[in-house]
Amino acid sequence: MKLSSSAFRDGEDIPKRFTCEGENLSPPLAWTGAPAATRSFAVLCDDPDAPRGTWRHWAVYDLPADCAALAEGAGNRGRRRELAQGVNDFGEDGYGGPCPPHGHGTHHYHFRVLALSTASLNLRAEATCHEVEQALNGNILAHATLVGLYRR
Numbered sequence: 001m002k003l004s005s006s007a008f009r010d011g012e013d014i015p016k017r018f019t020c021e022g023e024n025l026s027p028p029l030a031w032t033g034a035p036a037a038t039r040s041f042a043v044l045c046d047d048p049d050a051p052r053g054t055w056r057h058w059a060v061y062d063l064p065a066d067c068a069a070l071a072e073g074a075g076n077r078g079r080r081r082e083l084a085q086g087v088n089d090f091g092e093d094g095y096g097g098p099c100p101p102h103g104h105g106t107h108h109y110h111f112r113v114l115a116l117s118t119a120s121l122n123l124r125a126e127a128t129c130h131e132v133e134q135a136l137n138g139n140i141l142a143h144a145t146l147v148g149l150y151r152r
Contacts (some may be wrong), residue, residue: 001033001144003113007072014109014148020099021152026058026075031068031113035141038065038115042136044129047098056129057109058095059086062120072099086129093126098150111146 008014015079016022029043045058058075074094075085077148090096100107114136121135 001031001113001142002113002145003029003031003111003146005029005111005146005148008148010146010148011051012132012149014057014098014150019150022073022097024076024095024097025073026070026095026097027111027148028072029070029111029113029146031144033142033144034065034068034115034130036039037117039119039142040116040119040121041067042114042116042132043070044133045095045109046102046129047109049100049105050102051101056086056089056133057097058088058131059132060084061086061104061123061132061135065119084123086123086127086132089110098148100152102152104151106151109148109150111148113144114140115142117141 005027018027041063042061047055060083085094087093088096095147116139118139
């Protein structure tokens with residue numbers, strides 16, 4: 001599989017509009033090459049460089065097998081009815097953009113798309129991003145990662 005964004009390339013800086021210092025929009029994402037057996041997708045974003053360990057910024061799940069992209073802003077708060085989204089480590093549903101501590105250096109934001117063997121993860125509406133990630137175990141057929149950089 002391959003994951004890409006029209007907003008930034010793998011290993012490049014994430015534009016400010018997709019961060020806490022900008023409009024805090026989720027970036028546009030598109031993927032290709034999913035296995036034929038795919039029944040759904042999940043999209044995750046986390047920051048393994050956070051001072052207290054991995055910080056979970058976003059989890060979208062139960063995307064239909066014919067989905068191949070998420071538009072800019074798809075993960076904005078209040079869109080729970082449109083997309084199944086986990087509660088991020090900011091305590092909010094939906095996308096929470098990069099927001100590393102000032103002077104902490106460059107952080108690496110891992111956007112991942114996962115092709116799944118199940119149509120639904122059967123999670124409660126208030127599931128956290130961590131719970132979404134745990135529910136993926138045993139259901140992953142393929143995955144792809146896009147890494148964006150951000151510092152303050």
